Amino acid sequence: MIFLRAFIRNLRSDLLNMGKSIDFFHRFKFYINMVTSNCLLKNEIWLPNMTTLTFLQRRLSKRISKGSNKLFIPLLFMILSQYSSLGQSKMEISSNFPGGNIKVDKIDKDTVWMSPDLRDTEGYWFYWYFKITGMAGKTVHFQFPQKPVFGRYGPAYSINNDSTWKWYGETSYANHGFTFSFSKGDTSAYFSIAFPYTQKNLYDFLGKLRNRGSLKLDTLCFSRENRAVEQIHIMPAQKTLYKVLITARNHACEMTTDYVLEGIIRSILNERDLQFLRDHVEFCIVPFVDKDGVENGDQGKWRKPHDYNRDYDNNSIYPIVKAIKAKVPEWSDGKLKIVLDLHCPYLRGDGDAEYICFIGNKNKAIQQQQLIMSDLVAKNCNDELRFYGKNFMKYGTLWNTDKNYTQGASCSQWGTTIPGIALSTTLEFPYANASGIAVSKDNARMFGGSMAYSIQDYLPSLAK
């Protein structure tokens, strides 16, 4: 109390006397302002303004050398109090970045109650992806409602930047919540259901890609929110014998499919044994069908009035689906043989959620071709993640029935209507667990390589 009185008295007298030194007064005023206004506490952890601190230190040392410690005491108090409060900066949760999604219901001390932001979803879906700051040195508990929010390996996270992601682990969560201890150096962290993938990831990937001379990136169309929707063409070196269409993110949140897509593209361009694809097959790839949903961090699945993967009937409502339907039949010129639409299944549980799975088409001839492709993938898939031929969901089994398509046709159902098509298929690739193996960016890419080999094996068989 005595110290506080001395502090106020000294501060008052120094402020009155400081009028002679305008420059110093302004800097001091700025410092007071900075300390009290909270303006630097928003979004990022508060960091000392080094210019101000260096200036104050110089001033202090001059005053000390003159024998005056009147200003020293209050300033030292303020500086120390700021340093000591570094680890207690205000904790903030945000989702205002590409792919971000969270609804914060309440923050009480070091516990955060949160839930997936459903937006225009009909019913419940589980996608979330948030950033936390102001948590250095704290142990924070994150609590979700009593609904599925984690895959087998718990939340995925990335500390201090959003490029290196890990699974928190199978034992990291309980009762729809998890607790995380941050070190004092942790200034920000990201958490999500799996490893996020947005436009930025695509451009990073394309920028580092080797042998991309045959790859052309351009704009298929513009989305409802005026974003450019990418289309990638890989042009063959010789006569085009076949064409292949690959689409991803008809459901915005199904992020791991784009790592599979990276593996397909990288293998086509670089694998020595895929020369036939480079010589004779043209690929058209749409990495983000629901581009707005991907960037906005929407669930995408069960979007009202219907989602992108139920928009392939005659009366499509989304500009991107309209553009795909307008372009592809003409581009095909009778050579389009495969439509491959990539999806992620449910987050976890029985059914198809935790293994790689082909979804059988209602059209029996097409389903027969899917079974042929499925055998090839099982044969070629020798890396970490395996596909097993038994994981083929025939039409009429589990959820794959007429009832599932009452809102409209899916992308792969539309694919069967293109003249000359041989195979149109949905492939489900898990978020987290593929038959007991944790999905990673790398093993998802390797699985993409196996898909490329399977496409090469499949296409020439059509000529027989």
Ligand SMILES: [Zn+2]
């Ligand atoms: Zn899907």
